[in-house]
Every structure is written in C-alpha cells, then in structure tokens.
Amino acid sequence: MGIIIYTDGGCSGNPGPGGWAYVILRGGTDGEILEERSGGERATTNNRMELTAAIRALERLEALEGQYGYIAGETELYTDSQYLQKGMNEWLPAWKRKNWHTGGKTPVKNRDLWERLDALAARRAVSWRWVRGHAGNAYNERCDALTQDAIRAQTA
Numbered sequence: 001m002g003i004i005i006y007t008d009g010g011c012s013g014n015p016g017p018g019g020w021a022y023v024i025l026r027g028g029t030d031g032e033i034l035e036e037r038s039g040g041e042r043a044t045t046n047n048r049m050e051l052t053a054a055i056r057a058l059e060r061l062e063a064l065e066g067q068y069g070y071i072a073g074e075t076e077l078y079t080d081s082q083y084l085q086k087g088m089n090e091w092l093p094a095w096k097r098k099n100w101h102t103g104g105k106t107p108v109k110n111r112d113l114w115e116r117l118d119a120l121a122a123r124r125a126v127s128w129r130w131v132r133g134h135a136g137n138a139y140n141e142r143c144d145a146l147t148q149d150a151i152r153a154q155t156a
Helices: 046-068 080-099 109-120 138-153
Strands: 002-011 015-025 032-044 074-077 128-129
Touching: 002 046, 002 109, 015 046, 015 128, 032 046, 032 080, 032 138, 046 074, 046 080, 046 109, 046 138, 080 109
Parallel strands: 002 074, 074 128
Antiparallel strands: 002 015, 015 032
C-alpha cells in the first residue's frame, strides 16, 4: 500500500494571482484520502504554483507520518505539469551538475523551489508521473477545482 499524491497549480494571468492544491491518498487510487489542501499567492507564476503544490504535499506527508507513523510504500506524485514532471525526472540532475544553469547556460528559473523540492524528494522514493489535465481524472479535477478556488480567494 503506497501513497498517491495529486497536485496542481495555476494563475489568473502569468504572472498574476495564483493557487496550488494537493490530494494525498493512502492505498492506491481507490484508497483513503488522508488530506486535501490548497493555498495561494497574490503575485506569482503558474510554474511556481505547480512546484509549490508538490512541495507542500511532500512537506505535509512528512507531518502525516509523524501523526500516523511511517506510511509504508512507494510514493507516486501525479501532476498535469510537464515542467514539474520533466524537471524532476530529466532536467534536475543536469541543472545540478551545471551549477543550476540550463543547457543554454542561463540560470534555472525558480531555483529556490527546485532546491526545496529536490531536498524533500531525496528523503523518500518518489515516482513523478504526468497525467493529462482536464481529461476526467477525478483527483486531478479535484486539485484543479481547489486551485481555482485558491486563485479566486487571492483576488477577493
């Protein structure tokens, strides 16, 4: 029985008011929902919110382990952001080797968040999975709805 996490982030305008959300499940996609949460920022970007959602979910998973004891099994994190998924699966090792520069020799954007996420992910085995957004996946749709609510809360 592993952990499944769904995350989402977005903005109204880019940059603009943004929101992030996650849903944490134990025991597979039909398992028990341990928690869902969202938040936002008044001035941010879509990519920062995507990264923040994953950071907040992994931080919260650590806190839940303190509450429930160790939650055994693999952690699968599903995102509709190819930026997040490819960043963790493909780009991050090269960025670190190149002192946080891209192949084009420009500084990596959102380095502060990538470094936080890298440190959190290093504490457990996380499989980073991409899921098509707005394609009927119930947990991805739930994260999107929570994200949109968080964006609206920033503009209220």
